[in-house]
Amino acid sequence: MLEEFSEKVSYLGPETSFTHQAAMKMFPKAQLVSMPGIPEVFKSVENSSVKFGVVPVENSTEGSVGVTLDFLLESGVKIVCETSLDIKHALLSEFKIEEIEKVFSHPQALAQCRNWIASNIPKAELVSVSSTSMAAELASKEQKSAAIASLMTAEKFGLKVLAENIQDFSFNKTRFLVLSLSEIPNAKKNKTTIAFSTMHKAGALFNCIKAFKVYDINLTKIESRPSKKNAWEYVFFVDFEGDAQHSNSQKALEELKENCIFFKTIGSFPVIQ
Amino acid sequence: MLEEFSEKVSYLGPETSFTHQAAMKMFPKAQLVSMPGIPEVFKSVENSSVKFGVVPVENSTEGSVGVTLDFLLESGVKIVCETSLDIKHALLSEFKIEEIEKVFSHPQALAQCRNWIASNIPKAELVSVSSTSMAAELASKEQKSAAIASLMTAEKFGLKVLAENIQDFSFNKTRFLVLSLSEIPNAKKNKTTIAFSTMHKAGALFNCIKAFKVYDINLTKIESRPSKKNAWEYVFFVDFEGDAQHSNSQKALEELKENCIFFKTIGSFPVIQ
Numbered sequence: 001m002l003e004e005f006s007e008k009v010s011y012l013g014p015e016t017s018f019t020h021q022a023a024m025k026m027f028p029k030a031q032l033v034s035m036p037g038i039p040e041v042f043k044s045v046e047n048s049s050v051k052f053g054v055v056p057v058e059n060s061t062e063g064s065v066g067v068t069l070d071f072l073l074e075s076g077v078k079i080v081c082e083t084s085l086d087i088k089h090a091l092l093s094e095f096k097i098e099e100i101e102k103v104f105s106h107p108q109a110l111a112q113c114r115n116w117i118a119s120n121i122p123k124a125e126l127v128s129v130s131s132t133s134m135a136a137e138l139a140s141k142e143q144k145s146a147a148i149a150s151l152m153t154a155e156k157f158g159l160k161v162l163a164e165n166i167q168d169f170s171f172n173k174t175r176f177l178v179l180s181l182s183e184i185p186n187a188k189k190n191k192t193t194i195a196f197s198t199m200h201k202a203g204a205l206f207n208c209i210k211a212f213k214v215y216d217i218n219l220t221k222i223e224s225r226p227s228k229k230n231a232w233e234y235v236f237f238v239d240f241e242g243d244a245q246h247s248n249s250q251k252a253l254e255e256l257k258e259n260c261i262f263f264k265t266i267g268s269f270p271v272i273q
Numbered sequence: 274m275l276e277e278f279s280e281k282v283s284y285l286g287p288e289t290s291f292t293h294q295a296a297m298k299m300f301p302k303a304q305l306v307s308m309p310g311i312p313e314v315f316k317s318v319e320n321s322s323v324k325f326g327v328v329p330v331e332n333s334t335e336g337s338v339g340v341t342l343d344f345l346l347e348s349g350v351k352i353v354c355e356t357s358l359d360i361k362h363a364l365l366s367e368f369k370i371e372e373i374e375k376v377f378s379h380p381q382a383l384a385q386c387r388n389w390i391a392s393n394i395p396k397a398e399l400v401s402v403s404s405t406s407m408a409a410e411l412a413s414k415e416q417k418s419a420a421i422a423s424l425m426t427a428e429k430f431g432l433k434v435l436a437e438n439i440q441d442f443s444f445n446k447t448r449f450l451v452l453s454l455s456e457i458p459n460a461k462k463n464k465t466t467i468a469f470s471t472m473h474k475a476g477a478l479f480n481c482i483k484a485f486k487v488y489d490i491n492l493t494k495i496e497s498r499p500s501k502k503n504a505w506e507y508v509f510f511v512d513f514e515g516d517a518q519h520s521n522s523q524k525a526l527e528e529l530k531e532n533c534i535f536f537k538t539i540g541s542f543p544v545i546q
Binding site: 059060061062063066128130169171172173201203205206207209210212213216217218219220221222223224225226228230231232234 | 332333334335336339401403442444445446474475476478479480482483485486489491492493494495496497498499501503504505507
C-alpha cells in the first residue's frame with residue numbers, strides 16, 4: 001500500500017529516532033526527510049513539500065504526545081495510516097558498565113528505564129538532552145559516559161551495546177501516524193479519529209458518546225486536551241473501530257454532532273501491524 | 274482553614290517556582306520545604322516527614338501533569354484542597370532587549386511564550402533547562418542572555434524585568450493540589466476526584482459515566498492515562514462537582530463501580546480561589 005511509494009516523506013528526526021524507524025518500516029523505498037520538530041512535519045505536509053509525514057501520537061506507558069494532538073486539531077492534514085513499534089532501549093558506551101559516571105538520554109527514555117538505572121548504575125548522573133541521537137553523540141565524545149538509545153543509534157555512532165532491553169515495562173510501544181492532505185486510494189479503513197467539544201453542562205459528554213453505544217461502536221481511546229480558547233474547557237479526541245463512511249458510523253456521528261459545539265473528523269485509516 | 278498551619282509543607286521546587294507561589298498563597302505561616310521532583314513531594318507526605326505537599330496537576334493551555342496523575346493512582350495520599358494561579362511570564366536580563374542572543378527557560382514556559390518570542394526576539398537562541406529558576410541563574414551569569422520566568426524569580430536573582438505578561442494566552446492558569454494522609458477537619462468539600470478502569474468492550478465508558486447523568490452531577494474533567502499494566506489500556510480520571518459523601522454522589526459512585534474493573538476515590542476537597 002505504502003511500500004512502493006518512492007517520493008519524499010518527512011518524519012520527526014533526528015536520524016535513527018524511533019519515528020525514523022517507523023517511517024522506514026512503512027516507506028522502505030521513499031526519500032525520508034528528517035524534521036527538527038512535530039510542527040515542522042505538519043507544515044511540510046500542509047505546504048506539499050512532502051506527500052506524507054510521520055509523527056508519534058502515543059506511548060503505551062507515558063501517554064499521548066500533546067503537540068501532535070494540538071496540531072491535528074488546527075491543521076488541515078488527515079491521518080491516513082497508523083502503525084506501532086516496540087520501543088526498546090539499550091545502554092550504549094565506549095566504556096565498561098562499571099566505569100560509567102554519566103548517562104545522557106531523552107527525558108522519556110530516562111523515565112522508561114528508571115528502575116533499571118536504579119538497580120544497575122545507581123550512582124550515574126542522569127543528563128536530559130533533546131533526543132536519543134544527541135545523547136549518543138555526546139556519549140561518543142565524553143569520557144566515562146553512556147547513552148540510553150536504540151540499537152540503530154549504536155550503529156550510527158559506533159558505540160558498544162552494554163545492555164539491551166533495559167526499559168522497565170515489557171509492553172513499551174509507541175503509536176505513529178502517517179499524515180497527508182489526501183487519503184490513500186483503496187485502503188481498508190478500520191479505525192477513525194474524531195475531535196469534538198461539548199456544552200459545559202451536566203450530562204454533556206454522556207450525550208455525546210451515547211451515540212457510539214446505540215450503534216455498538218467500540219471506542220478504543222478517549223482523551224481530553226485543553227481547548228486553548230478558555231481555561232478549563234476541553235476538546236475530546238476519540239478513536240473508534242471502523243470507517244466514518246460506514247452506515248452505522250455515519251448515524252452515530254450525526255447524533256454526536258447534535259450534542260457538540262465543535263466537531264471534526266481527523267481521518268479514517270488502516271492500521272499496519 | 275490552612276492559613277494558620279505553621280508546620281512543614283513540601284512543594285515542587287526550586288524556590289520561586291509557581292508551585293512555591295501556590296504553597297505560599299495557601300500556607301502563609303508554614304515552613305515550606307522545596308523538593309526536587311513531584312515523586313519526592315508524594316514520598317514526603319507518605320512517610321509523614323511533612324503534613325501537606327503541594328504539586329501542579331494541570332495547566333490551562335498545556336494540559337495535565339502526567340507524573341502527578343500517575344502518583345495519585347499509586348500513592349496512598351488524598352487530595353485535600355485545590356487552588357489555581359495565573360501563570361504570568363516575564364523576560365528577565367541584565368542586558369537590553371536588543372542585545373539578547375540567548376534565552377533560557379523551562380520548555381513549558383518557552384512553549385507558552387512562543388508567539389511573543391517570534392515577534393520580539395526572533396533571532397535569540399532558545400535553551401531548555403529544568404526550571405525557570407535555573408534559567409534565571411544562568412541568565413545572571415552569561416553575557417547577552419535572558420531568562421523567561423516569574424517576577425518573583427527576577428527579585429531572587431537580581432535581574433531586570435525587560436517585559437511582563439509575555440505569555441501568548443491571556444487565560445494561562447495552573448491548578449495545584451494539596452496532598453495529605455488525612456482530610457482537613459470541617460472543610461466544605463465541593464469537588465471530588467476519582468479514578469477507574471472500564472472493561473474493554475463497546476459501551477463500557479458510556480455505562481460508567483451514565484450514573485453521573487442519572488444523578489445530575491456535573492463532570493468538570495475527564496482524562497485518560499495509560500494503565501501501565503497492558504499496552505493501550507487506560508485509567509480514567511474524573512473530577513466532579515460535590516462531595517463523594519453526599520447522597521447523590523454515593524448513589525452515582527455505587528452504580529459506576531458496578532461497571533468498573535478498578536475504582537478509587539482520590540479525594541473530596543474544597544477549592545480555594
